[in-house]
Amino acid sequence: MAAVNTAYxxxxxxxxxxxxxRVFLPLFREHREYFYDWCEIGSIYGAPADCLWGGGRAGFGEASPRDVLALMQEYGISARLTFSNSLLREEHLSDRKCNALCRLFAEGGGVQNGVIVHSDLLLEYLAQRWPGLYFVSSTTKVLTDFRELKSELDRADFRYVVPDFRLNRQFDALSALTQAQKDKIEFLCNECCWFGCTDRKRCYETVSRMNLGEDCPEHRCAAPDADGGYRFSKAMKNPGFIGVRxxxxxxxPMGFSQFKIEGRSLGSALVLEFLLHYMARPEYQLNVREEIYLDNTLDLF
Structure with a gap:
């Protein structure tokens, strides 16, 4: 078992x-002492609002793609487009907005950028047109069978594979993987979804239909405590949760190095709490908060 020294x-x-x-990245570079020396940023992922190829979560992003790309290039961070729609058809591949985004990020220069995909149809299309991009197999495939996960890991198409969070603690099977397979696993750490959920794939398909503009009923989560929404404290009690320790x-120590933090549909304040938990040393977390949003005249109510 080959230990690795850096978590991405x-x-x-x-x-x-x-x-x-825009505020966090300069802080991460200029005050590296605030953060664990064993962690780095592997990528930042997302998609603009109203992307036909989008999946996983409906897009909310309004930032200019050129501004986003410039920021990532300035800090040498890989940008990933989340194009994990599972229901794409041939006629969707000509979408101008999504093609323009791929062209921009493929030709951006500097660090290599990637695309998170579900559809093999889209994967083949993108690989032919923009071979400079790398590809990530999306967690929206809901890979809960370890044999399916191993098959996905062995596909040369993907640099990384994000399994379903319910495989996170199958340590006997995980430890038996080759180092090459371990290097490709990207664990989803902070999922709040009910561990016993059987509707996860249907939930993702509903998002895919919404991004395609189809008239479909909203997915109603049947989890016992779904009404409470996402809470980090609840995610920490999930059997699949992976915390900083x-x-x-x-x-x-087991040889895994890639870790995905979810949260695109949440608020930036909660995402900051994720960054603090996973990356900031406890004794400096207040320093990070102060630099990002606190001042001595701030009122909460």
Whole structure:
């Protein structure tokens, strides 16, 4: 078992939280002492609002793609377009907006950018047109069978594969993977979805239909406590949750290095809490908050 020394975090909100990252990234570079020395930013992912190829979560991002790309290039961070719609058909491949985004990010120069995909139809299309992009197999495939996960890991198409969060703690099977397979697994750390959910794939398909502009009923989550919405405190109690201590004490020693943080559909204040939990040393978390949004005249109510 080959231990690794660095955890690479893949952060949410490339377009959705552009303003947050405009402040956070300089802080991460200039005050590296605030953050764990074993962590780095592997990528920031997301999609603008109203992207036909979008999936996973309906897009909320309003930031200019050129501004977003310029920010990522300035800090040497890989940008990933979340194009994980699972229901694409041939006629959708000609979408001008999505093609223009791929062209921009493929020709951006500097660090290599990627696309998170579900559809093999889209994967083949993008690989032919923009071979400079790399590809990530989306968690929207809901890979809960370990044999299916291994098959996905062995596909040369993908640089990374995001399994369903319910495989996060199958340590016997995970430890038996080759190092090449371990290098490709990107664990979804902070999922709040009910561990016993059987509707996860249908939920993602509803989002795909919405992004395609289809008239469809909204998915109604049947989880026992769905009405409470996302709470980080609830996610921490999820059997599939991976916290900062788990990464440092279990996953890095096992040879895993890639970790995805969800949160594109949440607020930037909560995303900041994710960044603090996973990346900031506890003794400096207040410093990070002060630099980002606190001042001595701030009133909460």
């Amino acid at each position: 975090f893949h952060l949410p909100g490339l377009f959705e939280f552009y303003e947050l990252y 788990d990464i440092e004490d279990i996953y890095l």
